[in-house]
Amino acid sequence: MTDYTDYFDEVIRAHEAIERWFAVEEEETVLERLLTRFSPRFSMVTPLGRVLDFEALRALFQMAGGKKKGFRIELGELQGIALHERGATVSYREQQTDASGLHTDRRSTVVFEKNESGRVIWRHLHETFCQG
Numbered sequence: 001m002t003d004y005t006d007y008f009d010e011v012i013r014a015h016e017a018i019e020r021w022f023a024v025e026e027e028e029t030v031l032e033r034l035l036t037r038f039s040p041r042f043s044m045v046t047p048l049g050r051v052l053d054f055e056a057l058r059a060l061f062q063m064a065g066g067k068k069k070g071f072r073i074e075l076g077e078l079q080g081i082a083l084h085e086r087g088a089t090v091s092y093r094e095q096q097t098d099a100s101g102l103h104t105d106r107r108s109t110v111v112f113e114k115n116e117s118g119r120v121i122w123r124h125l126h127e128t129f130c131q132g
Contacts, residue, residue, distance in 0.1 A: 002080060002083050003083075004078075004080035004083060004088060004090060006120055007080070007083075007088045007090050007112050007120060008078045008080075008090065010037070010112065010120045010122075011075065011078060011090065011092055011110065012075060014034075014037050014122070015073045015075055015094070016073075017033075017034045017037070018034065018061075018073065019071055019072060019073045021034055021061060021064075021065055021066075022064050022065065022066070022067065022068040022071040023066070023068055023069065023070065023071040023072075023098075024066055025065065025066030026065065026066065031058075031061055031062065031065060034061065035054075035057075035058060035061070036121075037121060037122055038054060038057060038121060038122045039054070039113060039115075039121050039122060039123045040054055041054070041123065042054040042057060042122055042123060042124070042125075043123075043124050043125075044056075044057060044124065044125040044126070044127070045125070045126040045127065046127055047104075047106050047127045047128055047129040048129075068098045068099075069098065069099045069100075070097075070098050070099025070100075071096070071097070071098045071099075072096070072097050072098070073094060073095070073096050074094070074095045074096075074097075075092055075093070075094055076092070076093045076095075077091070077092055077093040077107075078090060078091070078092045079091050079092070081109070086113055086114055087111065087112045087113035087114055087120070087123065088111075088112050089109065089110070089111050089112070090109070090110055090112070091107065091108065091109045091110075092107075092108055092110075093105070093106070093107050093108075093130070094106050094107075094108055094127075104129065105129065105130040106127045106128060106129050106130060107127070107128050107130060108125060108126065108127045108128075109125070109126045110122060110124065110125045110126075111123045111124040111125075
């Protein structure tokens with residue numbers, strides 16, 4: 001049996017931290033703690049096709065911190081794709097809402113790696129908007 005529990009747990013915990021960061025004004029130390037979840041070599045393809053690196057992710061989080069009142073993230077459909085000694089690839093569905101009524105629905109694939117201490121960190125994320 002293949003066990004993706006640590007990776008699924010990281011998806012959930014990271015999104016709880018992101019949800020709070022976007023919804024509530026927090027100290028800069030909270031952002032720094034959030035960013036430790038991501039590899040310094042992190043890369044991301046946004047739902048609109050924009051490519052971000054770690055510094056662009058930091059800038060995005062800094063800009064959006066505490067600015068999305070009522071922001072909520074709902075996760076589902078977590079699936080393991082590949083598991084290996086140094087990490088895993090998983091997919092999940094993510095729905096976001098906020099107090100303004102904005103609703104987005106996306107499917108995401110994340111590549112995780114384990115750092116030297118064995119901690120699971122985000123290496124790459126690719127998001128795609130879902131239609132209807």
